[in-house]
Amino acid sequence: MIDRLEPLVIRHTLRVPTPTGPVGEGATVARQFDAALLSVGFKLSPELLERLSGLSGETVVRIAGRTLRTVRAMVGDHVRHNAYFIGFPANVPDTVDFWMSCVTDALYDEETSAATLKRLRTGVLNLLDLPTYGRYQHTYAEMLAAQDELIAAAGDRITVLHPGGDLAGELTALYLALAGSATPLGEEHLSDLRVLAERCADGPQPQEIPVRENRAIVNEARLKAGSDLLLGTVTDVLRLACALSDGDVALAEPTRFRSLSRPVRRALLAGLDSVVAASPAKLADVAAHGEEWKRLGERLHPHEYPKWPHAAEVFAVARGELKARSFDGRVEELLAENDVLGAVKLLKSAPGKLFRALDRLLRTALTQEERDAVVAAAEQVAPEVSGRVVLSVREHLHNRARETGELRVFVNRRGRAWVTDDERTVVGPVERARLIAALDDETRRRLPSAExxxxxxxxxxxALPLSGKATAAGLGVLPRGSVSAVEGELLRFFVYWKEAEQRTDFDLSALMLNADYSTNTWLSYTSLTDVEGEHSGDIVEAPDGASEFINLRLGAVRGAFIVPQVNIFAGEGFEEVEESFFGFMLREGEQQGRPFEPRTVRMKSELRGAGRVALPLVFLRGEDGRWRAKWLHLYLKGSPSANRVEGNRVTVATLLRGIVEREQLTxxxxxxxxxxxxxxxxxxxxxxxxxxxxxxxxxxxxxxxxxxxxxxxxxxxxxxxxxx
Known part of the structure; x- marks a missing residue:
């Protein structure tokens, strides 16, 4: 169990849980541990080194083994990164010359020569049919032997690990932080919360769990532990049912509900009954997820439990047998009648919904009286709105100063992005300024005092992490829209994937764009070399895992933008493969080393998104000539197969323009x-x-x-x- 729980603490906090175990002479082992960490870009803080030195050598050895496994996985060094071209980035051939050499090899191969000749006569030859194309021609050990040792540089990444308390205390603190988070968590953090909630269900609990997805995970653990459920709405029960079926607690994707045991059914129905009995108006929430409620009713059998009549009303509303006007429906009716003042009056009873509707209300208002009423209502209910929504609306209003006709970017919970022209009318500058001032005052009031x-x-x-959905899991990863400096002469991207069941081909590419977002050039398996750098070679299958790299000399890059992307050419998606991640390294001009060197890794993020083209981040050249990274964490739908950088250049450029020109709250x-x-x-x-x-x-x-x-x-x- 400790091998499963301790990595959670290290990944989330960069603290190493340290026991108060037997005192001993662990100084020598602790120094060896520190040296081993340096090889992967980590080190012990002085306080942690001192604490470990006071433990027994055996205890330090156990801690070192677990920690090294964790940090190697964090940086991507837990797998073997081979490159197709054994000397990469040296001796990468011209693309056409390389393809011709693969054809020549096939013609000299007794097993493939006849078939190759036959295909050549037709004028069409598939590179995948050539025995030396896309499959490693050397072992990992042979690749290491052909590479020079890495020369250490002052700019190499060093991530410091700090001392933590005992494991139980660290796990409790992490549970309270995740469960009580004011912003939604990403998929990995939700999974970690599930593990922690099961362990901490009987221990201390957060004073409040404001995010409903988090509450569903906590309720799942409380149900298993026999504790009271935390329910405020009927939708809380639906989310809990999704959690019990390993479904989407955010309710963005349909869940296939499992058969539930009788005790679980009773707990869910009793919870529903108590919520509706306390506030019958909450039946209005059912319509938003009517189909899900109908499918859940088939599993809960509410007719078997007449003692909970209010729970049965939920399913009657879902089936249309009982009317319950939804809140949103009443708002829509008022706006359809151009009754802005009536809509504002109703929305004041739901402050969060009012804030989310501010832009529409201001655009719908026809008179100054109506616009003033909208702003006054927002000022009045601002203290009742969550801080995350206050800041989200503040960011939205800041970007609404732009003229009509700009690009509007949409990103869903799973990172899928699309762009359209912004045809909304402008928000009045006076109302926008009043609202921004009110939101800033409200935020200032809530921030903790700091002398x-x-x-x-x-x-x-x-960028402020207003949602964990806007950040991928990994090391050195920042929220979508963040900007960070890039220091180094050589920039190297890498992607690793391991297929689960079918042949899977990921293709790493880098698109270089000019300042007007037009295409300058690109590096990919169809363009292995250019002035800017080199591609490590195409790998077309990954039963044991595969890696591709792109090496760029930043001083030679033409254009203003570098857009790395991972295209799925064939096989499994990002959420289907056994493992996949992307990252980048930075090196000094004279540093050698293997294609993958953990000490030079600045970022490594998991690739787990709904699309066939991944856009992790973009590199921007500033007016001062220096490069900066802007984080995207986006996915394009792409095609079912054969996605290539040449085919999505226009889409990527349009999306990039919408993202780069939008200003995030930081x-x-x-x-x-x-x-x-x-x-x-x-x-x-x-x-x-x-x-x-x-x-x-x-x-x-x-x-x-x-x-x-x-x-x-x-x-x-x-x-x-x-x-x-």
Missing amino acids: RLLVDPEVLDV VRHLVDLMTGEATEVKLWDGGTVPDDGPVTYIGLRRPDGLPEGSRIVTPENLRDLIPA
């Missing part, structure tokens, strides 16, 4: 709001930290030596900045 702020300047352009916004007359603010320059009392530190990485009692916010817990 001393210590801020890493590199974190200021990180950490800088909250820091500005937290800065008042009573707040001392200092920018951290990477050196020593103040030692004269606790601080609130916000940065990309935790520095050593922060005073005891300091509040620490890094990307691992950035969601804690979002006020409740």
Whole structure:
């Protein structure tokens, strides 16, 4: 069990749970552990090294083994990364020359020569039919022997691990943080929450679980533990039923409900009955998911439990046998009658819905009286709206200053993106300014007071994590829209995948665009070399796992944008393969080393999205000539097969324009709001930290030596900045 739980703590917090076990002489083993960590770009903080040194050697060995396995997986070093061209990035041939060499090899192969000649006579030859194309021609060991050792550089990534408490305490703290998160969690974090909730169901609980998906996972654990359920609406029961069937608790995808045991059916029906009995008006929520309720009713058999008549009403509404006017339906009726004032009056009873409808209400309002009423209502109910929604609307209004005719980008919960022209009428500048001021005042009121702020300047352009759905799981990953500096001369992308059941071909490509988003050039399996760099070669199957790389010399890149992408040419999707991830490395000009060197990895993110083309991030050249990364975490639908960079250039460029030109709300916004007359603010320059009392530190990485009692916010817990 410890092998399953301890990695959760390390991945989420970069802390190593340390026991108070037997005192011993573990200093030597601890130093060896620290040296082993350096080979994959990690190291022990001085405090952690000191703590481990005081434990027995056997205890340190066990901790080291578990931790090394975890951090190697975090950076992508738990698998073997081979390259098709053994000397990559050196000696990569011209594309046509390489293809011709594969044809020549096939003609000299007794088993394939006749078939190859026959296909050549027809004028059509499939590269996949050539025995030396797309399949490794050397072993991993042979590739390592052909590569020079990596030369260590000052710019290599070092991720510091800090000391944690005992495992039980760390797990409880992590459970409380995830369950009580003010923003929705991503799929990996939801899965981790499920593991933690099962373990912590009988322990301390968050004061509030504001995100309903989180509540469904917690309720699943409480149901199994025999504890009372946390239910506020009938939809909470539906989400719980989805969780029990391993379905989508966000209700974005249909769930195939399983047969449920009699005790579980009784618990769900009793919960439904109590919710409706306490507030019959909540039956209005049923219509939004009527089909799901009908299918769930087939599993719950409510007619067998006459003692819970209110639960039966839920299914009667779903079947249309009982009328329950939905709240949204009543709003739509009022707006259809152009009764903006009536709609505003009704929406004030549902502050979150009012905020989400602000743009539409302002565009629908025909008179100044109506527009003033909309703004006044928003100002009045703002204290009742969640901080995440307040900030989301603030970001939306900021971007509504643009003229009509700009691009409008849509991204769903699963990262699928599409673009259309924004044909909405503008929001009046006066109303927009009033609302922005009110939202900033409300956010400022909720932010915790901080007498001393210590801020890493590199974190200021990180987008606020208003939803975990906008961030992929992995190392060094930032929320969608974040901008971070790129330091290094050589930029190298990598993708790894391992097929589950059928032959699967992922293709790594890099599209270079000009400042006007027109195509400059690209690197892919159809264009192995160019001025900018080299492609490591096409791999067309991955029964044991496969990797592809692209090496770029940033100083030679023509154009203003570099767009790495992963195209599925054939086989399983990103959510079907056994494993898949993308990342990038940065190296100095003279560094050699293997195609994959964990110490140079700056980012590694899981590829788990609904689409056939993945767009993890884009690199932008600034007016100062320096490169920066902007995080996308997007997926295009693509074609069922044969997706290539040449075929999606226009779509990618259009989407990129919509994303790049949209401004996200960043950490800088909250820091500005937290800065008042009573707040001392200092920018951290990477050196020593103040030692004269606790601080609130916000940065990309935790520095050593922060005073005891300091509040620490890094990307691992950035969601804690979002006020409740």
